[in-house]
Amino acid sequence: MYPSYTTPHHLKQETLSQVGPWVQYGLNEAQKTSIPHAMMEIAAIAYLMGKGYDPRMAHQIVESWEVDEMF
Numbered sequence: 001m002y003p004s005y006t007t008p009h010h011l012k013q014e015t016l017s018q019v020g021p022w023v024q025y026g027l028n029e030a031q032k033t034s035i036p037h038a039m040m041e042i043a044a045i046a047y048l049m050g051k052g053y054d055p056r057m058a059h060q061i062v063e064s065w066e067v068d069e070m071f
């Protein structure tokens with residue numbers, strides 16, 4: 001069951017502020033690699049963040065999975 005929140009606007013702002021920088025990172029990454037690659041990378045980072053990993057650690061973990069810009 002999901003926790004109930006009394007301030008949905010606060011949840012929206014908190015969520016967007018956490019993922020916003022990673023979306024920007026993904027847009028930049030897509031210019032260097034491909035859109036599917038960038039989306040997979042950002043989705044994996046977001047998933048790990050949801051599991052409780054620090055964002056920077058999540059990024060390092062996902063980057064460690066890449067070999068020649070491929071997963």
